[in-house]
Amino acid sequence: MRLATVRDGSKDGRLIVVSPDGLRFAPAPVNTLQAALEQWVEVEPVLLALKVFPEQLELHSLASPLPRAWQWLDGSAFQSHGDLMCQVLGIDPIETTIPLMYQGVSDKFYGPHDDVKFPDEALGIDFEGEFGVIVDAVPMGTTAKDAMQHIKLVVQINDWSLRALAGPEMKTGFGWVQAKPPCAMAPFAVTPDELGESWRNGRVCLDLAVEWNGAPFGRANGEPMGHGFHELVAHAARTRDLVAGTVVGSGTVSNENFREVGSSCIAERRGIEVIDLGEAKTNFMAFGDKVRMEALDADGRAVFGVIDQQVVRG
């Protein structure tokens, strides 16, 4: 099942169920995705029972499937990304066996086609292609095994980042505020079964195809996460209850063979250039630049739909 949210002038939009062919939709009997997640056990069968899709889907009218969330916890579960980021930010490798995670701004997730405003190109504007999950209420102390059952939806995310601010904030130990403005989500939040065999061990084992200004930039696969999403959820829930609708991210999708498959963010490419050439050659984004991201299954279907955004002067 694939869910989406139509803009209707309200802050949370209007929840819809998308037809299997992705062309039509039915309004959900529950108004918002947040409300659905708060009563998922009762609501899911009602959504699944919808078999008639009377309305035509206008992709450009879609908001983020969850236009705002009470909590967004982003991991950094791909080791090759972490290694390159330490290289490019000029910091020592992070020595830890626990998942890396920070809490980011969640009162707004951009829709998949929304322009993104930033005050200054000099801030080092970068995209980050990620996968994420949305949970129902997870009690404090839930184990990773039990956390798997709380993963109700899988999403695709563009975690906008401002690299010139990232290193200094990280060095304080406090994590990122200025370097991490709101993210965007691809149009469809999908139940794990929608991924078929590509949902394995709490990982989205799909290629994430990223294009920057129309040119292929990366096609890393989501499989090699050092910790699965169920482990990230359990990590987050160790000392707090997770409210229904909490979004947990994978961090930038990255593979060890990054020279072959490319990257899901510009900073990684710059890290590779530092290693290979002694200095970074690729600039960050300029106003007017576009980024496109889609996760493709074996049939070439964009399971989560497409993120296609432009950076503009704010």
Next chain:
Amino acid sequence: MRLATVRDGSKDGRLIVVSPDGLRFAPAPVNTLQAALEQWVEVEPVLLALKVFPEQLELHSLASPLPRAWQWLDGSAFQSHGDLMCQVLGIDPIETTIPLMYQGVSDKFYGPHDDVKFPDEALGIDFEGEFGVIVDAVPMGTTAKDAMQHIKLVVQINDWSLRALAGPEMKTGFGWVQAKPPCAMAPFAVTPDELGESWRNGRVCLDLAVEWNGAPFGRANGEPMGHGFHELVAHAARTRDLVAGTVVGSGTVSNENFREVGSSCIAERRGIEVIDLGEAKTNFMAFGDKVRMEALDADGRAVFGVIDQQVVRG
């Protein structure tokens, strides 16, 4: 004006206006504090016009004035606190001229008398007495000067912390997730004018009296913040719009003469012991322990009311 929230079974509770003597209240014409903050310019005069307080206030029935918020950004604006924390966490002093700030969990703020559940005493359970402000919508790029006008309410906060987890998380650079479970708020959110001359330069210039298990523990003053709240708000808004109802915290209230006035958290006392005695002697909290916090004005009035909480096994 002092505002509070009565529990009514809903997630956001029921907004009330408290009488000047703190003994009675009137239901607000807007149901929730979040809704009031989203239309503050229209709502504030209506709240101020309420002069009849028909109902008796039961302090123990009060929730946090804002039971949940879309965003909680906590600073660390007291230099003496930062210095002691580096000492006790075994990390190098943080070299930065920008405000220190992390984003914490905000889908729940404990009420002032709520028990607080933790899974294990070994996590290093600690309180942190703070002040905070609540803003209306702050556009990205707002200057510190303009930010002052967006500070609509001032609050008093207990930022619960788990110290055994804090150092390792901080060393990753990602900030705190596990070390920072939900905070509590004192019962009254007050307009800045309610503080009179004690609201100066974006600072709450009041003593914060902290008692641990009935014994005086600290009485530091809120004046010596290295950055005022207006500067913290501007810092937070540099690259994001702040949604109405965003809460910004001062970090633990701390004074340079900590040996005279005491501390607002146990970790600081332990830091002083490390300096003076070579090792920390004071243990963190045990299940059953209580902490009480109130900010006293020149007349000995607890402006924000009292936080009085007990730690229990979760």
